Amino acid sequence: MxxxxxxxxxxxxxxxxxxxxxxxxxxxxxxxxxxxxxxxxxxxxxxxxxxxxxxxxxxxxxxxxxxxxxxxxxxxxxxxxxxxxxxxxxxxAAGLSAFIVGFALKDIAENFLAGVVLAFNRPFRIHDTVQVRDLMGEVEALNLRTTLIRTFDGKHIFLPNALVLREPLTNYTRDGFIRQDFLISVDLGTELTSDRIEELLLNYVRGHRGVETRDPHTPYSIVEKMSSTSVDLRIFIWAYSEDYRRGTLELKSALLKGSKAMLQAEGFVVSGVN
Known part of the structure; x- marks a missing residue:
């Protein structure tokens, strides 16, 4: 033995x-x-x-x-x-391989093919701000299986390519500009008119850094609600959206605070901003 x-x-x-x-x-x-x-x-x-x-x-x-x-x-x-x-x-063994891939590796094959479509269709670029379902953040990478998105609070989310391709996707930065608006309520005095308030607000936002003033992205306003004692004005502005967080969210916050302070300095009573 x-x-x-x-x-x-x-x-x-x-x-x-x-x-x-x-x-x-x-x-x-x-x-x-x-x-x-x-x-x-x-x-x-x-x-x-x-x-x-x-x-x-x-x-x-x-x-x-x-x-x-x-x-x-x-x-x-x-x-x-x-x-x-x-x-x-x-x-x-193409037929057998296709069966095995389709049965055992369905998700991997589906995400890979979705990645190919996304790479050539290009609904977004690196650093674009996008939203898929309730997930919003900046695109950092497109891999063979996943799309990497970094949220504004620093989380990294790996979304399957098939999900990104299948679900409605909102791109906030593709055009380069994005419209923002805010509402401001002002009490009317005996000698004050809504036209004067609109003029002051539009002059203020036009001079603010980060607000686009060239056609067709010029700021404008509408009277949303008006009574004998107050007026609600909605101001529309266009902001450069390459950096969505800084170009839109922080800009809107600065305009809200600045508009209120400017009107108060002019003697107006601001009852609310939103």
């Missing part, structure tokens, strides 16, 4: 020695494939960023190219090892 075991181990050792050169060559092929994949994908990424100025699409295509080259290197290494039948089976 020991002799048979020794013979089996000896046969395995001889087979290993026979396979060792091919194994070393296969490892070299994998190492070369890894190096080529990293260099080619990095070069492609730089070229795409220089030519397209679209970091989102460039990053996605870079990652896709890297994984494709790595897969090609792995298949070549299997050919060197004499596993051509396995490699051919992986490439040739």
């Amino acid at each position: 020991l002799d048979e075991l020794n013979q089996v181990l000896l046969d395995y050792w001889h087979q290993f020695l026979h396979l060792l050169p091919k194994l070393l060559i296969a490892l070299v092929v994998v190492a070369i494939g890894l190096t080529v994949a990293n260099h080619v994908s990095a070069l492609l990424g730089r070229k795409l960023r220089q030519r397209s100025h679209d970091a989102l699409l460039a990053d996605f295509l870079t990652n896709f190219t890297r994984w494709a080259l790595l897969l090609a290197g792995l298949l070549l290494a299997m050919q060197v090892l004499g596993l051509s039948g396995v490699a051919s089976g992986m490439l040739g």
Whole structure:
């Protein structure tokens, strides 16, 4: 029995020695494939960023190219090892592979394909502020499976690409400008008119830093409610939305406080701002 075991181990050792050169060559092929994949994908990424100025699409295509080259290197290494039948089976069994991917890896395949659509359709760019369902934040990356969004309170949310593609998506910064409005209620004195209040408010917001004043984004106002003793004015302004938090939220806060202080300095009684 020991002799048979020794013979089996000896046969395995001889087979290993026979396979060792091919194994070393296969490892070299994998190492070369890894190096080529990293260099080619990095070069492609730089070229795409220089030519397209679209970091989102460039990053996605870079990652896709890297994984494709790595897969090609792995298949070549299997050919060197004499596993051509396995490699051919992986490439040739398209129907079975499609069934397996569709059944066992449905979510991964769905998110990958959704990522391809998002990369080429480009409903958003890096640093755009978007909202999907009740989630709102700045786009930081589009990966092969997920879209990374950073909320204004610093949370990082990894949304499946399929969800981003399927759900309604609101892009707050795509146009470059976004409209904001606020309501201010002012008590009317015996010699005060709503026209005078509108004039003061529009002059104030036009001179405020961050408010766009060029056509067609000039500020304007409407009388939303008026009585014999008070008037409610709604002021509409356009803000540069590249940085949504600073360009809109902080700007609106500053306009609310500044408008109230300006009117009070002019002798008006401000009953409310919103």
